[in-house]
Amino acid sequence: MSTPLLETDGLTKSYGSRIGCADVSFMLWPGEVMGIVGESGSGKSTLLSCLAGHLESDAGQIRYRDRAGETHLPATMSEAGRRRLAREEWAYVHQNPRDGLRMGVSAGGNVGEPLMARGQRHYGDIREAALDWLERVEIARDRIDDPPRAFSGGMQQRLQIARSLVNNPRLVFMDEPTGGLDVSVQARLLDLLRGLVRDLGLSAVIVTHDLAVVRLLADRLMVMQGGYVVESGLTDQVLDDPQHAYTQLLVSSVLQV
Amino acid sequence: MSDYNFAYLDEQTKRMIRRALLKAVAIPGYQVPFASREMPMPYGWGTGGVQVTAACLVPEDTLKVIDQGADDTTNAVSIRAFFARVADVATTERTAEASLIQTRHRIPETPLREDQILVYQVPIPEPLRFLEPRETETRKMHALAEYGLMHVRLYEDIARHGEIAKSYAYPVRVEGRYVMDPSPIPKFDNPKLGDCPALQLFGAGREQRIYALPPYTRVESLDFEDYPFKASKPDQPCALCGARDSYLDEVITDDAGTRMFVCSDTDYCRERRDAGHRGLMAAPFEDDADAELPQ
Amino acid sequence: MYVAVKGGERAIAAAHDWLARERRGDAAIPEIGIDQIREQMGLAVDRVMAEGSLYDPDLAALALKQARGDTIEAIFLIRAYRTTLPRFGASRPIATGAMRCERRISAIFKDVPGGQVLGPTFDYTHRLLDFKLAAEAATSERSQPQPTPQPRADDTPHVADILAREDLIQRENAAPDVHATPDLTRAPLTLPASRALRLQALARGDEGFLLSLAYSTQRGYGRNHPFVGELRIGTVAVEMDIPELGFAIEIGEITVSECESVNQFTGSKTQPAQFTRGYGLVFGRGERKAISMALVDRALRWRELGEENGGAPAQDAEFVLAHADNIQASGFLEHIKLPHYVDFQAELELIRRLRREALAHVGGGA
Numbered sequence: 001m002s003t004p005l006l007e008t009d010g011l012t013k014s015y016g017s018r019i020g021c022a023d024v025s026f027m028l029w030p031g032e033v034m035g036i037v038g039e040s041g042s043g044k045s046t047l048l049s050c051l052a053g054h055l056e057s058d059a060g061q062i063r064y065r066d067r068a069g070e071t072h073l074p075a076t077m078s079e080a081g082r083r084r085l086a087r088e089e090w091a092y093v094h095q096n097p098r099d100g101l102r103m104g105v106s107a108g109g110n111v112g113e114p115l116m117a118r119g120q121r122h123y124g125d126i127r128e129a130a131l132d133w134l135e136r137v138e139i140a141r142d143r144i145d146d147p148p149r150a151f152s153g154g155m156q157q158r159l160q161i162a163r164s165l166v167n168n169p170r171l172v173f174m175d176e177p178t179g180g181l182d183v184s185v186q187a188r189l190l191d192l193l194r195g196l197v198r199d200l201g202l203s204a205v206i207v208t209h210d211l212a213v214v215r216l217l218a219d220r221l222m223v224m225q226g227g228y229v230v231e232s233g234l235t236d237q238v239l240d241d242p243q244h245a246y247t248q249l250l251v252s253s254v255l256q257v
Numbered sequence: 258m259s260d261y262n263f264a265y266l267d268e269q270t271k272r273m274i275r276r277a278l279l280k281a282v283a284i285p286g287y288q289v290p291f292a293s294r295e296m297p298m299p300y301g302w303g304t305g306g307v308q309v310t311a312a313c314l315v316p317e318d319t320l321k322v323i324d325q326g327a328d329d330t331t332n333a334v335s336i337r338a339f340f341a342r343v344a345d346v347a348t349t350e351r352t353a354e355a356s357l358i359q360t361r362h363r364i365p366e367t368p369l370r371e372d373q374i375l376v377y378q379v380p381i382p383e384p385l386r387f388l389e390p391r392e393t394e395t396r397k398m399h400a401l402a403e404y405g406l407m408h409v410r411l412y413e414d415i416a417r418h419g420e421i422a423k424s425y426a427y428p429v430r431v432e433g434r435y436v437m438d439p440s441p442i443p444k445f446d447n448p449k450l451g452d453c454p455a456l457q458l459f460g461a462g463r464e465q466r467i468y469a470l471p472p473y474t475r476v477e478s479l480d481f482e483d484y485p486f487k488a489s490k491p492d493q494p495c496a497l498c499g500a501r502d503s504y505l506d507e508v509i510t511d512d513a514g515t516r517m518f519v520c521s522d523t524d525y526c527r528e529r530r531d532a533g534h535r536g537l538m539a540a541p542f543e544d545d546a547d548a549e550l551p552q
Numbered sequence: 553m554y555v556a557v558k559g560g561e562r563a564i565a566a567a568h569d570w571l572a573r574e575r576r577g578d579a580a581i582p583e584i585g586i587d588q589i590r591e592q593m594g595l596a597v598d599r600v601m602a603e604g605s606l607y608d609p610d611l612a613a614l615a616l617k618q619a620r621g622d623t624i625e626a627i628f629l630i631r632a633y634r635t636t637l638p639r640f641g642a643s644r645p646i647a648t649g650a651m652r653c654e655r656r657i658s659a660i661f662k663d664v665p666g667g668q669v670l671g672p673t674f675d676y677t678h679r680l681l682d683f684k685l686a687a688e689a690a691t692s693e694r695s696q697p698q699p700t701p702q703p704r705a706d707d708t709p710h711v712a713d714i715l716a717r718e719d720l721i722q723r724e725n726a727a728p729d730v731h732a733t734p735d736l737t738r739a740p741l742t743l744p745a746s747r748a749l750r751l752q753a754l755a756r757g758d759e760g761f762l763l764s765l766a767y768s769t770q771r772g773y774g775r776n777h778p779f780v781g782e783l784r785i786g787t788v789a790v791e792m793d794i795p796e797l798g799f800a801i802e803i804g805e806i807t808v809s810e811c812e813s814v815n816q817f818t819g820s821k822t823q824p825a826q827f828t829r830g831y832g833l834v835f836g837r838g839e840r841k842a843i844s845m846a847l848v849d850r851a852l853r854w855r856e857l858g859e860e861n862g863g864a865p866a867q868d869a870e871f872v873l874a875h876a877d878n879i880q881a882s883g884f885l886e887h888i889k890l891p892h893y894v895d896f897q898a899e900l901e902l903i904r905r906l907r908r909e910a911l912a913h914v915g916g917g918a
Contacts, residue, residue: 114405123415123483126412292740325894326894338561418906425899444898
């Protein structure tokens with residue numbers, strides 16, 4: 001574990017004269033979950049998009065170390081290489097599950113597609129793997145042939161998680177994974193995520209405005225404001241003893257549960 | 258007689274098409290864009306096939322044109338007449354005698370030879386089109402060999418129907434690389450695509466694409482290991498010639514819905530009957546409608 | 553006893569004979585002449601030239617006669633003929649600024665240099681059938697007391713230039729090298745398509761399709777607040793550079809309709825606001841098409857203007873360009889009349905098998 005899984009150096013992205021994110025540097029180690037918090041406009045979504053290769057940064061470098069131990073610079077890779085990384089090493093969980101699912105394809109087809117994209121050609125095995133995963137995300141097995149639009153919002157989100165994890169990614173990017181869900185559903189989802197992350201030894205970068213999410217899931221935390229990282233450290237430390245004024249504001253404005 | 262160049266197209270256009278054909282042959286199964294010309298028959302009625310044929314024809318060729326496996330379906334008649342007029346080449350209905358065969362929706366039953374070219378008319382060349390309507394996306398999928406979506410469709414079929422529900426235009430993988438639409442031939446014909454001694458060329462005029470299968474190319478119909486591809490046809494013999502191994506047309510013979518099955522490949526059927534084979538409904542095949550029918 | 557059907561060849565010949573008879577119609581009625589069509593059905597002739605992409609009123613009139621008045625069939629004839637014509641080269645871009653305008657209107661100013669010239673327009677006619685026109689040509693001796701109005705002899709500057717002088721409207725790009733402009737009829741359509749290629753496709757595109765798309769933008773599907781900045785119809789010279797001579801010569805004159813739309817302005821606190829624009833140009837007198845084309849052109853420019861793609865059909869270049877050509881569209885649509893029984897047979901077989909298995913499953917239990 002001498003090399004970090006993911007590393008950035010001075011990552012900067014602007015939209016014309018407006019700052020998206022500025023000068024972000026951090027390291028993520030295998031098995032770690034990093035939370036990025038801030039209100040809307042803080043730059044956390046821009047940062048996530050750059051990390052996941054959806055946006056091209058203006059300055060700074062991103063380095064990723066793959067399963068074989070090779071280091072890649074995703075920003076300078078060919079599109080084929082980037083798509084391979086996205087398919088075999090990474091996963092992305094969208095805030096809106098509709099963005100991460102094929103709504104016209106059955107639940108089983110959704111979970112099976114990443115397997116088929118990697119060359120799996122045994123229908124029975126694909127279906128078994130899909131059933132297995134549906135169970136793991138607590139979706140009833142007999143829903144395997146239903147389309148996602150027949151699911152509730154919470155179920156769609158769990159389906160998206162199954163689809164994103166079926167290929168055993170090493171690094172998961174999550175964008176407001178509990179956004180848009182009601183409180184009780186959120187709690188159940190967070191519990192599920194915590195279990196999966198632990199059981200599978202996943203590394204993750206989670207963007208959220210909800211401190212409860214990072215409290216439960218993240219080992220470390222970065223607080224962003226106006227595009228800059230204003231504070232970072234161990235989650236409990238930062239939340240229990242915030243140093244920066246903005247962090248203090250964030251923490252104090254959350255209803256204590 | 259012609260104010261037109263041999264086979265209608267001017268030499269520049271033929272050169273352009275041949276360049277596209279060479280590219281296509283060099284990359285089996287890959288769709289090569291080409292500047293399809295407006296032809297005297299409508300788009301959708303074989304302009305792609307006609308342009309490929311026109312670019313390949315030489316005066317010494319013998320041309321056969323079939324549609325649905327038959328030489329005398331109206332569009333086959335029309336296209337054959339077109340080439341007879343603008344190219345003055347010999348035409349034939351016999352597969353064995355043809356050097357170039359233009360076809361719509363069937364592969365001839367008679368095995369082809371190395372000195373023959375088979376030209377297919379293609380309506381929609383893109384096998385992924387009905388999964389992904391945007392050409393910009395499908396181009397990328399082919400370039401990166403990202404065909405997972407194709408198998409998702411097959412998976413869905415099995416989940417819903419218990420089997421893959423594609424009976425024609427069944428997608429194939431060429432030399433383990435490109436996924437290709439073999440044109441709307443029945444899946445029964447798919448096995449003839451692979452390891453074929455003849456050169457197979459595919460022309461889509463309206464969609465402006467050409468692709469090819471060079472002789473002896475490896476072609477695999479997409480399937481799952483536990484749901485392997487099955488070339489199927491009605492389990493009947495031909496009522497006229499008794500053939501059990503050819504693709505059959507269903508013919509409704511009276512108002513009560515009585516039906517019989519006859520070879521779709523009219524040349525194959527005729528050859529078998531000439532050789533003495535007879536089916537259950539065997540009757541002399543009347544060329545002249547006024548001739549007396551035997552009792 | 554089954555006797556297989558043959559005689560496709562005879563059927564086709566018979567069909568063509570019947571067609572020829574139908575085209576002629578009642579032999580007691582005088583046969584229509586190409587010149588009559590050209591002179592008295594001028595707008596149909598113009599549409600055939602525009603969508604056939606070939607400027608030749610006599611040929612277009614012939615095509616209409618041969619096609620029994622079916623516009624798309626006539627366009628098809630012209631397109632097929634066009635394919636066989638040799639190319640000598642490309643002309644210079646036509647100078648619509650030097651047009652001899654028979655019609656010129658602007659909706660954005662009450663009056664403009666050059667004036668508002670109505671020209672021979674239907675615009676203010678009352679759409680009441682004129683039964684006097686049904687009278688025999690010989691008896692309707694309409695005297696023509698006034699001489700036919702002449703187009704303006706003086707130059708008519710573009711209205712957009714007035715706005716441009718104050719920098720109120722975006723400038724069009726400088727005239728590109730004409731040899732770098734792609735030719736849609738010589739190279740396959742590739743996406744994403746440049747504006748030049750899009751405009752070519754629209755110029756040849758079906759009037760009805762573009763009309764509906766333009767209408768849809770006005771109703772909110774990609775609304776861009778269009779004004780008709782200028783509509784002008786008239787004759788322009790076609791000039792071609794002759795290398796052997798070292799200068800350009802005029803090889804002919806054509807009538808075109810040109811529409812420049814003035815659309816929703818863009819800008820910000822730092823970038824001064826300017827009106828945006830759309831452009832339409834067709835052979836002949838085709839103002840409905842020219843205006844529609846300008847609106848659709850503008851809708852397709854959303855990306856280069858930094859606008860949102862609202863998902864409107866008129867904004868989707870791939871959708872618009874793939875479906876604008878009525879020869880491709882009608883060909884493919886009508887091809888479904890051709891025999892498809894081989895594939896249908898395959899489907900029949902499949903559906904029968906699926907039904908057998910489903911019924912067995914239901915009847916035979918789990």
